[in-house]
Amino acid sequence: MNVTKNIVFLLLCSANFLFAQDAHYSQVVNTPVYHNPAAVGHNVENIRLTAIYRNQWSGLPTPFTTQGFYFDKQVSKVGFGLGITRNSAGPTGITKLNFGGSLSYRQAFGSHQVAAGIYIGLLQKSFDPSKMTFDNQYTPDAGYDPNASSGETFSYTKVTRPDAGAGLFWTRGSQQKEIRFKPFAGIAVSHINQPKEVLIIEQNKTYLKKTVQAGAGYMLKEDVELTPSVMYSTQQFSHELHTGVKGSILLENRNKVEAGVYHRMQEAWILYAGYQWNSLMVGMSYDIGASQINNGNSFELSLTYIPKAKEKRVASVNRSKDQPEKLPPAKTKLPDLDNDGIADAVDKCPDVSGIMALKGCPEKAKDAKDFKTTPKQVVTDKSKAMAAEKTTASKNTDTDGDGIPDLTDACPYIKGGVKTNGCPDSDDDGIIDSNDKCPMEAGTTANKGCPDKNESTASKTKNIEFETGESVIKGFDVIDILEPASDKLYEDKSTTIIVTGHTDSEGDAMTNMVLSQNRADAVKEYLIEHGVSSERIKTIAYGETMPLMSNETEEGKAHNRRAEINIIKATIK
Numbered sequence: 001m002n003v004t005k006n007i008v009f010l011l012l013c014s015a016n017f018l019f020a021q022d023a024h025y026s027q028v029v030n031t032p033v034y035h036n037p038a039a040v041g042h043n044v045e046n047i048r049l050t051a052i053y054r055n056q057w058s059g060l061p062t063p064f065t066t067q068g069f070y071f072d073k074q075v076s077k078v079g080f081g082l083g084i085t086r087n088s089a090g091p092t093g094i095t096k097l098n099f100g101g102s103l104s105y106r107q108a109f110g111s112h113q114v115a116a117g118i119y120i121g122l123l124q125k126s127f128d129p130s131k132m133t134f135d136n137q138y139t140p141d142a143g144y145d146p147n148a149s150s151g152e153t154f155s156y157t158k159v160t161r162p163d164a165g166a167g168l169f170w171t172r173g174s175q176q177k178e179i180r181f182k183p184f185a186g187i188a189v190s191h192i193n194q195p196k197e198v199l200i201i202e203q204n205k206t207y208l209k210k211t212v213q214a215g216a217g218y219m220l221k222e223d224v225e226l227t228p229s230v231m232y233s234t235q236q237f238s239h240e241l242h243t244g245v246k247g248s249i250l251l252e253n254r255n256k257v258e259a260g261v262y263h264r265m266q267e268a269w270i271l272y273a274g275y276q277w278n279s280l281m282v283g284m285s286y287d288i289g290a291s292q293i294n295n296g297n298s299f300e301l302s303l304t305y306i307p308k309a310k311e312k313r314v315a316s317v318n319r320s321k322d323q324p325e326k327l328p329p330a331k332t333k334l335p336d337l338d339n340d341g342i343a344d345a346v347d348k349c350p351d352v353s354g355i356m357a358l359k360g361c362p363e364k365a366k367d368a369k370d371f372k373t374t375p376k377q378v379v380t381d382k383s384k385a386m387a388a389e390k391t392t393a394s395k396n397t398d399t400d401g402d403g404i405p406d407l408t409d410a411c412p413y414i415k416g417g418v419k420t421n422g423c424p425d426s427d428d429d430g431i432i433d434s435n436d437k438c439p440m441e442a443g444t445t446a447n448k449g450c451p452d453k454n455e456s457t458a459s460k461t462k463n464i465e466f467e468t469g470e471s472v473i474k475g476f477d478v479i480d481i482l483e484p485a486s487d488k489l490y491e492d493k494s495t496t497i498i499v500t501g502h503t504d505s506e507g508d509a510m511t512n513m514v515l516s517q518n519r520a521d522a523v524k525e526y527l528i529e530h531g532v533s534s535e536r537i538k539t540i541a542y543g544e545t546m547p548l549m550s551n552e553t554e555e556g557k558a559h560n561r562r563a564e565i566n567i568i569k570a571t572i573k
Helices: 002-018 368-372 382-393 476-489 509-529 552-559
Strands: 047-056 064-075 078-089 095-108 110-127 160-173 181-190 210-221 226-237 238-250 256-264 268-277 280-289 298-305 458-460 496-500 535-543 562-569
Touching: 078 110, 095 160, 095 476, 238 268, 256 280, 476 509, 476 562, 496 509, 509 535, 509 562
Parallel strands: 496 535
Antiparallel strands: 047 064, 047 298, 064 078, 078 095, 095 110, 110 160, 160 181, 181 210, 210 226, 226 238, 238 256, 256 268, 268 280, 280 298, 458 562, 496 562
16 A cells, blocks of 8 residues: 555656646747737737647657647727646646636737736646556566556545736737837736645645746838747746747738747757638647657647638617717608609609619610600600709709709719819819729829828728618627727827718618718717817718629628728828
């Protein structure tokens, strides 16, 4: 019995020594949730899911393995993270499991961001007696008999204890393309409560782990980034220094290729390669052992899923009583003499029923000659009188209030200028907005209204989408789009904002114009409520005139019911 206890004692001491240091990864860059709770959500557009597997000392009969699964997301200033790490050692089934959640809060100071985070979870340690051998299972004649009773009874083979950690993380220039040098630094402390791992050794506990990291991303070109980094961690008698550099090349359609070389001091040289295809990132690394331990080579594989953010359709935000929802007016029937559903103000053949594709003229009159010979004799005396009355009234009608009568206004429902026949030209480059690929930036005809790439001063947030006939902003759009946008706009006073409202093609043009204005105004009101000066915000209503997608499908209509926030950076002259 004493011999057995000594064997078990030595095994568990050995296991304790092996686990005195937490599991470590060579792909530090792909496991931020594991290393610092303050880094959760950092540089995450939507969500990030990472699965990683490490096979250490692969030459041993039973290699040490580490598996991890991590999730994180940033919602405005708050980051959320979940993580599971499983570390197993040797043939005796000794396993250490960590699982828990992280919460961080990020505050911006100009181009700088500082985040603080905490980790709360559970630590579980276990072993499997069935995989061990004991002295009672050996006989002088037959040797080891696995069917023989060990004669040992264990009160428990698993312990679970609460675990806690905390960290700080600082970055500069995160997700800001105009900044080329993007340094970062962080510090984290794990196992603050030093949970006891009582199996047989009563004083056994998990020691504090302290981690410090720093690095910087530098954009050599618009699509080439170099990122040197260093991380130092210490835990009881273990000290680890991880240094190296990674290069990234951005490709089209969110694709990216990466390669790097790292060194874990006195342990291994690490070769890393990664490739991102759309939303999936695959990372591989190989450790070439540099210590005195034989079979020290290791292999590591990571899969990271980083989908692009999609607009979510959830319940609308309720406005307070003193801010009632703006609704479009009831649909009013505009003058339509020939009853073809096309208002006389925009009907090229107001006396004869026609189709929209021919601007109100009948299909049989596809040639200009036919238009000229459309017989007005078919109009009754009553309709002649109505036409005369309509013509007199329309001479003074200016629906959009831009000073150009509807009869001569090419865009009778949108405010425009004389130079563009009543259509809007927001950037005053001579190209009307509906034909301008960059309607908020002055450009050239050769570039379809856009400026040269290096002269662009405008950027956009994600579009805010609305339900049919509504101008109420949805809950997740407030969290994911408006709140972070208002923070940036409040801090950067050098920008001006142009909010454009849009609709699908349902309903008449006049009603859609009012509805699109209400949508732009709803966004403007939110920005003003959150500290952005009203003098910096301009709204434009486009109605149904500038669809992003075809209105023939429900999906297309959903994307067309939107408001866009255009941010114009002031230029220094």
